[in-house]
Amino acid sequence: MSVAVENFVKAIYKNGKRDNNDTKPGNIAKELGISNAAATDMAKKLALKDLLHYQKYQELKLTDKGTKMALNVVRKHRLWEALLFKLFDLSLHDIHREAELLEHQTSDLLANKISEYLGNPKFDPHGDPIPNSDGEITTIDTSITLSNTEEGKTYIISRLMSDDKEFFDFCGQHGLKYGNTVLVSKQFSKNKMTQILIKNNTILLNEDFTSIIYVNEQD
Amino acid sequence: MSVAVENFVKAIYKNGKRDNNDTKPGNIAKELGISNAAATDMAKKLALKDLLHYQKYQELKLTDKGTKMALNVVRKHRLWEALLFKLFDLSLHDIHREAELLEHQTSDLLANKISEYLGNPKFDPHGDPIPNSDGEITTIDTSITLSNTEEGKTYIISRLMSDDKEFFDFCGQHGLKYGNTVLVSKQFSKNKMTQILIKNNTILLNEDFTSIIYVNEQD
DNA sequence: ATAAATATTTAAGCTTACTTAAAAATATTT
DNA sequence: AAATATTTTTAAGTAAGCTTAAATATTTAT
Secondary structure (H helix, E strand, O other), X not given: OOHHHHHHHHHHHHHHHOOOOOOOHHHHHHHHOOOHHHXXXXXXXXXXXXXXXXXXXXXXXXXXXXXXXXXXXXXXHHHHHHHXXXXXXXXXXXXXXXXXXXXXXXXXXHXXXXXXXXXXXXXXXXXOEOOOOOOOOOOOOOOEEHHHOOOOOEEEEEEEOOOOHHHHHHHHHHOOOOOOEEEEEEEEOOOOEEEEEEOOEEEEEOHHHHOOEEEEEOO | OOHHHHHHHHHHHHHHHOOOOOOXXXXXXXXXXXXXXXXXXXXXXXXXXXXXXXXXXXXXXXXXXXXXXXXXXXXXXXXXXXXXXXXXXXXXXXXXXXHHHHHHHOOHHHHHHHHHHOOOOOEOOOOOEOOOOOOOOOOOOOOEXXXXXXXXXXXXXXXXXXXXXXXXXXXXXXXXXXXXXXXXXXXXXXXXEEEEEEOOEEEEEOHHXXXXXXXXXXX
């Protein structure tokens, strides 16, 4: 399927997941930066391909086939984000932009290889869940925030749930990266600060940060 | 520029480098799997964009601008091949296919990051040169074959110059991979065998293999 | 409930990147 | 050098994925 089609079903999927939940052509058009007319047109075509249900003036509803396609694209997007984030020193914004293009040119085989390489992660660097190759999404997150960790234990960073540039700059400077290992050397119950050892450096974090950094206990 | 345009200039560039050297529309068409008419059509359009010189019934000649574009695509292709080869256990054939798609969706920024990550390699896993960001190609290869190495020294694998599947299967099994480090433990002048230490394993190679494995001395 | 505002749909048209078929030029063979 | 074969070009047409403008339906506000 084409890039346009993949982006179309992805936009419906994402809009459907959101609070507003509006999947009428106009909203999808806005998301994709195309005209309403083009969205209606595409919707009719995709209905013929059994990717969505189309009824005039109604919300667009993905079929199972359409949902599967959307999840497959989302999977590839988030796997690319995770890989690029791990390998390169790039801003999350840049990473998102690259992944937006690469997601459409990635075979299932390559996606699986990326996933395997990363240890089949369940979440991308934003903390968004990565669908598995069957399109299943893990909603139960076993990770905990850094503020809820125990002294002396070692953890692996699993989510950096933020869109804040400054936070990510800080993370970049101190090796706080998806997949990296941290040792919690001290938890200060008084002022809710956490002292961690990462990459041979001791750093002190306040609750603003420890509450958005998610980790998993190392096996 | 579009994928079609990028592939078109790339095909001219590659055909121009080959022995036959035929860059008439028919040959480019064959390379790309499109009709002769489509190739002529495209040639006229690209001439207007100053990417090539077009004269009826003559060979297509890339302009400087066109050559630059072709080299940029080739660079991205080969960087992707090098990266995928390093990271994943995929056949060179699969890697080529993935790179063929990814090359068109890769920003210059990402290309530079990949290059940097790999240590700015001058050759891809096939042994083909990787143009730098200015489109310059290193033709002088400082690497030597494994058969010409010295005992006791450590080298980094720089080229595996083969298209043979069995050779690459062997390489995969023994960690003979682009970028990996080998210690030459013994050179047998008599039967031209080479004993190397790689990934904590000692293996013995005959000249068939040591003459197509290129390495650089470790600094 | 009706008028005004907004959204959707239809219709006509554009560009890109192809196709096939026929005409024109070039290359090859004898 | 002429005849034949091949290649290139032109011409006409198609599908995808858009656009704008106008018609139609729905939603919101009064």
